[in-house]
C-alpha cells in the first residue's frame with residue numbers, strides 16, 4: 699500500500715473515513731459488465747491538432763499502446779586527461795548514440811525494421827500515423843561510469859510497437875559491444891492500444907457538430923477524429939465496456955505544466971456536446 703509523504707497510507711486514510719479496504723469490500727464495488735452500457739470520457743487533447751484546425755472539439759478513434767523501458771549503460775570511469783580516446787569506455791557517448799538511433803528508428807521505421815514473419819509491411823505501414831518514441835529522464839548517478847535513461851514507445855499497432863522494441867534492443871546490444879560498454883534494458887510498463895467503439899466515436903462526432911452549430915449558429919465543418927497518444931482512464935475501462943472519448947482543445951497542446959490552459963467557452967462546448975450525445979440516446 700503506497701504512502702503519502704505525511705506517512706498516511708491510502709488504506710489508513712480510507713479507514714479514517716470508515717471505509718475498510720478488504721479484498722471482499724473492493725470486490726463488492728466492482729461493476730458487473732452487464733450493468734454498464736458504455737464509458738465516455740471528456741479530456742483535453744494534450745496535443746496541438748484541434749488548435750491547429752481551429753475547432754474546440756474532436757472525437758477519438760483510439761488510444762495508443764505504451765511501453766516504457768529503462769536502459770542502463772555501464773562503462774569505465776576514465777580520467778579526463780590520461781585515458782586516450784581509443785581506450786575510453788564512456789557510457790555517456792554510448793547513451794547519446796543509442797538515443798539518436800531511437801529517434802532515427804521511430805522517424806523511419808520502414809528503413810530500419812527487418813521484414814520477417816513477425817514484422818510485415820502492413821505492420822510498418824500502420825506505425826506511420828501514430829508511432830512516437832521519446833527519452834525522458836537521463837541520469838549519470840552515481841558517477842559518469844553509469845548512465846541510465848528512460849524510453850517511452852507509443853503506437854496504435856501493438857505488434858508494430860513490439861517490432862520497434864525488438865529492433866531497438868537488438869541494435870543497442872551491438873552498439874554497446876562495439877563501444878565495450880555494458881547495456882541492460884528493463885521493461886517497466888506495458889499497455890496495449892485501445893480502439894474506441896466506432897459507434898460511440900461517430901455519435902460523439904455528430905454530437906460535437908450539433909453542439910458547435912447550436913452555439914455559433916453556423917456549420918462548424920468536419921469534426922476531426924483523432925488518435926490519442928496519451929493514456930487515459932478509458933484504457934482501463936475498455937476491459938469492462940465499450941469506450942468513447944471527446945477531446946477538448948487546449949492552448950499550444952500543453953499539459954502536465956502550469957501553462958496548461960483550456961478556454962471556458964471550449965469547456966462549455968464540450969458540455970453541450972455531451973448533452974447532444976445524451977439526446978441521441980433518448
Ligand SMILES: NC(=O)N[C@H](N)C(=O)O
Nearest residue numbers: 744927928929930953954
Ligand atoms: N493523459 C496523460 O497524460 N496520461 C499519461 N500521463 C501519459 O500518457 O503518459
